[in-house]
Amino acid sequence: MRRDRGGRIPAIALSGALGSGKTTLLDHLLRTGTGRIGVVINHFGDVNVDAFLVSGHVDAATSISGGCLCCLSNATELDRAVESLARPELDLDAIVVEASRLAEPRELARLIISSAVRRVRFGGLVEVVDVAAWDEIGSYDGPPVASDHLKVASLLVLNKVDRVDPDRVTLLEKVIHECVGEKPMLPA
Template structure:
């Protein structure tokens, strides 16, 4: 490895596992040096990039496709561009979308035009401890592939399950990776900066994941009533894996970032955001779920309350 090459950290994990929370924390830590973040969102609006841009201006956005499928050529071009930045970067962090297989990103870093300039430091996979075992079929297979590629696995949201359930999950995941239990992706910074060891026997590359998921954007021009919105969020169907975006609530001048996964929703103030529209939401659901028309009609009704 060239001593002057740039370290690359890959952050992976299924939809809603906590990747953006971890990246936000990393972007604010000076010990990571001069760092750029590549964010890939599976949808027409890159909400994750906008959130991370609140704490760092070195954000590259790859959107409207899976980073290991439709935007892989864009990733290669952006990585080449980042190697030419001056002053030289110390680290590049790549956030895979929740539907990505990180092994493809690992393979991209081995391309000849990158090999002399970059080296893979570590792959971190976040797991939603409360939802991992409920995944089925191709979704479970994808999540297992994300774990299999990791050097460090964070069993995030560990406070939402019992100690016995957590130990069972830890035993199921097993493998060669270091496994840590976390809440809000809190982990000692020293564990995120270790040079990774060489490894063999990676899991087979999965088929394209845009065959498993569908994503769409809903936008509205009126603030939403807070209580009615929370009630609506509490009744969302299980085939909706992820909902995130920017919302104005009635009676509040400042917009909020909304993050929803499973049965949990989180609202945080969107500092410095002045969106033209009152509501901008990204949905990620099981392909063929048929949810879009009904959910959009419900949101339109909420605007009228």
């Protein structure tokens, strides 16, 4: 994903349950991707482990601590973080906003879409789905995350498919399709 014609940088929300693989996916993107990527890491604890994990690979990073982004009373803190990464001298191609495990994807997307930072635009929402955790639960009637999380996503990353029988992955794809219709899905 690159800047649009107006030179605005796409801000991509990365969401998923605790342990789904958000940070691993982000680290992989940073190590193997092309282009310059800035990262906003939102963590919900005293020690920002995610920032330590990606710090060696990221072109520019900032962190928001102490609570979930989507629970902020206003977008000022997120806007400040995104503004610091959108500075022209950083010459970033994209900004990834990694949400805490508690984030509501719809609210996170709304915060980015309504951002007062003119140099960025909403680049979509990636929801990481833990296929292995879904398979361990053993309930195949519904999706492993709230259907709203799936509906708002631009891309679903079906993570940990190597730990699950391929037939179960196909079943999950079918369950998701029945729940939210056609949605781009990427096995990882």
